[in-house]
Amino acid sequence: MSQRKPLAALTLLAVGVGLFPQGTALAQTNTGRISGTVADTTSAVVPGATVTVTNDEKHLEAKATTDSAGYYLVINLPVGSYSVTVEAKGFRKAPRTGFAPDNAARITANFKLDVGGVSETVEVTAVVGETVNTVSGEIRHTIDSEQVECDRATHYMLIVSVPG
Numbered sequence: 001m002s003q004r005k006p007l008a009a010l011t012l013l014a015v016g017v018g019l020f021p022q023g024t025a026l027a028q029t030n031t032g033r034i035s036g037t038v039a040d041t042t043s044a045v046v047p048g049a050t051v052t053v054t055n056d057e058k059h060l061e062a063k064a065t066t067d068s069a070g071y072y073l074v075i076n077l078p079v080g081s082y083s084v085t086v087e088a089k090g091f092r093k094a095p096r097t098g099f100a101p102d103n104a105a106r107i108t109a110n111f112k113l114d115v116g117g118v119s120e121t122v123e124v125t126a127v128v129g130e131t132v133n134t135v136s137g138e139i140r141h142t143i144d145s146e147q148v149e150c151d152r153a154t155h156y157m158l159i160v161s162v163p164g
Contacts (some may be wrong), residue, residue, distance in 0.1 A: 032101025035073040036110040038066045038086050045070025046113055049088035056081040056097070077101050084109055092116040 038049045049066040053074045064072040066088075082099040091113035101107050 030103050031076045031078055032103070032105035032107065033073065033075045033077060034082065034084060034099055034101060034107045034109055035071070036108050037070045038072065038088070038111045038113060039070055040091065040113050040115065043112075046088050046091065049086050049091075049113070052085045052087075053077065053099075054083045054085070056083055079103065084111075086111045086113065088113060090116060 034053055038046045040046055047066055047068045047070060051064045051066065051072045051074065053062045057080055062074045062077065064074050066072045079102050083095065083097045084099060085093060085095040087093050094111050094113055096109065099107055099109060
């Protein structure tokens with residue numbers, strides 16, 4: 001009786017193998033992935049860079065951020081044509097096109113970023129008000145009608161408000 005149990009298990013295993021032949025792929029996928037590293041021109045890795053993978057036909061985006069080793073991974077990309085753009089603070093944007101992962105494809109796309117220029121915008125606006133006289137030493141102040149009406153003060157208060 002003890003010999004029947006191993007024989008039954010072996011028979012069950014043989015039937016199971018017959019139901020699922022090796023040629024059948026149970027976990028076949030129709031998606032691919034794009035991965036790689038992002039570094040600067042001196043080969044130092046760039047952590048925290050934003051990697052955007054865009055499907056060129058459907059205009060769908062998937063984003064990833066590089067880890068401390070500069071590595072990124074974007075998975076579950078349906079078959080199609082893709083563009084990859086990498087952006088990081090202090091570096092120029094790096095776009096590339098022509099990536100086409102097919103079924104279960106693993107595409108490696110490494111990027112070298114060039115240092116970008118820092119740009120600042122300074123907005124200057126004119127402020128209307130008193131100007132400083134740099135030509136002579138005279139002190140002058142004009143009291144307009146708005147000040148007279150707003151203060152409703154005596155003439156003495158208006159004289160005190162004038163510098164000098």
